[in-house]
Amino acid sequence: MKAALYLGRESISMRDCVSVPPGPAQVQLRVSHCGLCGTDLHIFHGKMDHRVRTPQVIGHEMSGVIEAVGGNTDSWKPGDRVTVRPLDPCGHCPACLAGHSHICMNLKFIGIDSPGAMQTLWTVPAHTLHRLPSNLSFETGALIEPLSVACHDVRLAELKPGEFAVVQGGGPIGMLIALVARHAGARVLISEVNPFRLKLAHELGFEAVDPHDTDLVARVNSETGGAGADVVFEVSGVPAAAEMMTRLPRTRGRIVIVAIYPQPAPVTLFQFFWRELKLIGTRVYEPQDFEQAIALAASGTLPLDRIITRVLPLESLASGFYDMERGGEVMKVLVRCS
Numbered sequence: 001m002k003a004a005l006y007l008g009r010e011s012i013s014m015r016d017c018v019s020v021p022p023g024p025a026q027v028q029l030r031v032s033h034c035g036l037c038g039t040d041l042h043i044f045h046g047k048m049d050h051r052v053r054t055p056q057v058i059g060h061e062m063s064g065v066i067e068a069v070g071g072n073t074d075s076w077k078p079g080d081r082v083t084v085r086p087l088d089p090c091g092h093c094p095a096c097l098a099g100h101s102h103i104c105m106n107l108k109f110i111g112i113d114s115p116g117a118m119q120t121l122w123t124v125p126a127h128t129l130h131r132l133p134s135n136l137s138f139e140t141g142a143l144i145e146p147l148s149v150a151c152h153d154v155r156l157a158e159l160k161p162g163e164f165a166v167v168q169g170g171g172p173i174g175m176l177i178a179l180v181a182r183h184a185g186a187r188v189l190i191s192e193v194n195p196f197r198l199k200l201a202h203e204l205g206f207e208a209v210d211p212h213d214t215d216l217v218a219r220v221n222s223e224t225g226g227a228g229a230d231v232v233f234e235v236s237g238v239p240a241a242a243e244m245m246t247r248l249p250r251t252r253g254r255i256v257i258v259a260i261y262p263q264p265a266p267v268t269l270f271q272f273f274w275r276e277l278k279l280i281g282t283r284v285y286e287p288q289d290f291e292q293a294i295a296l297a298a299s300g301t302l303p304l305d306r307i308i309t310r311v312l313p314l315e316s317l318a319s320g321f322y323d324m325e326r327g328g329e330v331m332k333v334l335v336r337c338s
Contacts, residue, residue: 002337003119004317005055009046012318013055019121022070027126029082031337032138033311034117035061036320037146037172043112044321051112059118059335060086060111063132063141073126081132083144084117084124085290086110102286118317120338130290133298139311140297140304142334143176147293147304148285149258150176154184155289156282157231157256161185166220166229166248169236170197170208172307172332173258177233178206179302186231189223191216191241196329204303211244220248227251228275233258239265246271256280307332 003017022028036059042048043058052058066080076082089096089104096104108114110124132141154177159165163186167178170192178188178201190201190208201208209219220229228250234241237259245255246268255277271277296302309331312320320333 001120002314003057004314004335006043006052006058007055008049010044010318010321012044012321014315017119020123022068022073022123024071025073025126026070026123027066027073027076027129028068028121028123029062029064029084029117030067031062031064031117031119031122033063033142033334034059034337035142035146036317036324036333036335037061039112041321041324044318045325048112057115057117057119057122058111059116060084060109061142061145062117062122062337063138063144064117064122064338067121069126076126076129081134081136081138081141082129083132083141083290083294084110084128085130085148085285085287086116086124086128086145087284088114088125088128102284118314118335118337130287130294132294136294136298139308139334143304143307143332144290144293144297145285146172146332147176147180147297147302148289149173150180151292151296152285152289153177153233153256153258153282154180155292156280157181157233157254159184159186159231163187163230164220164224165189165231165233166191166216167233167235168211168241168245169234169238169259170194170201171235174233174235175201175204175307175331177235177258179204179304180296181231181233182206183296183301187223189220189229191236194327197331200306200331204306211241216244217247224250228253230254231256235259237261242267246277249275249277251275252277254278254280256282258282308334310334311336
C-alpha cells in the first residue's frame with residue numbers, strides 16, 4: 001500500500017508499506033480522503049517533534065470504508081462507510097472517570113501520537129468509529145472531524161436562537177463555527193483579515209469585516225443597540241484578538257476560547273469583573289458532537305462544499321502544506337488517499 005511519511009521538518013516521503021492487520025477490537029480502513037489542518041501544518045514545520053515519532057504517517061480528518069475487522073467488532077463489517085474520532089483516552093485518569101475522556105489527562109491523539117490517515121489502509125481502534133450515511137460524499141465526510149469541533153464549541157457556548165455571536169478568525173474552524181452558530185439561530189459577525197476568506201464569508205451570507213479597517217467594538221455595538229455580543233468565539237490565536245475579545249461581549253456575555261495559545265497572551269481581566277463575563281475553554285469534541293456533525297452534514301443545510309478549496313493526490317501532500325502556509329485563496333485542503 002501507499003503511505004506518506006513525515007520524516008522531519010518539511011520532509012515528506014511517499015513509500016510502499018505493509019499494512020497493519022486489525023487485532024482484537026480494531027478495524028482496518030481503506031482511507032478515501034483526509035483533510036489537512038493547522039496541527040498537521042505545525043507537524044510539517046517540525047514544531048511537534050516532541051510528540052511525533054519519525055518516520056510517521058500523520059493526518060486525522062478522514063473518511064473511508066472498513067476493509068477488514070478484528071475480533072470483538074460485531075457492530076462493524078467490511079464495506080461500512082465511516083469516519084474516525086481520533087482520540088485514544090486512558091480510561092482510568094480522573095478526567096476519564098468523571099466522564100470527560102475527550103480531555104483525558106493522558107490523552108493520545110491518533111495521527112499525532114500514533115500513525116494517522118495519510119495512507120491507503122489504516123488500522124484504528126473500533127471505538128473511534130462513527131458511521132457515515134450513504135448520501136454523504138467522502139469529500140464531505142472528511143470534514144466531519146473539524147465540523148465536530150464547531151459543534152462542540154457552539155454547544156459549550158450555550159448559544160440560543162436570536163443571540164449575537166462574533167467569530168474572531170474566519171479560517172476553516174471559524175467558518176464552520178459560524179455556520180453551526182447560524183444554524184442554531186444566532187446572528188453572526190465574522191472578523192477576518194484574509195481577503196479571500198472575507199469574500200467567501202460574504203458569499204455564504206455572513207456579515208464579515210476586516211478588523212484592520214473596521215472599529216470592531218463600534219460595529220458590534222451598532223448591531224446590538226450598544227449591548228455587546230452575547231458570545232465571542234476566539235479562533236484566530238492572535239494576541240491582538242485575545243485583547244479584543246474582552247471588549248466585545250455584553251454584560252454577562254460569554255467568551256469561548258477555541259484557538260490554541262502556546263504562549264501567554266495579554267488579556268484585560270478587568271472586563272471580567274466589570275461585566276461579569278464568562279470564559280469558556282473548549283478542546284476537541286465528544287461523541288455527541290460527531291453525531292450532530294454527521295446529521296448536519298447529511299441534511300445538506302450547510303454549504304460544506306464551499307469550505308473545500310483543493311483536493312490533491314496523496315503524492316502532492318507537501319504541496320498542500322505549502323499552499324496552506326502561503327494563505328491566499330485556501331480554506332480546506334483535502335488529500336485523496338485511495
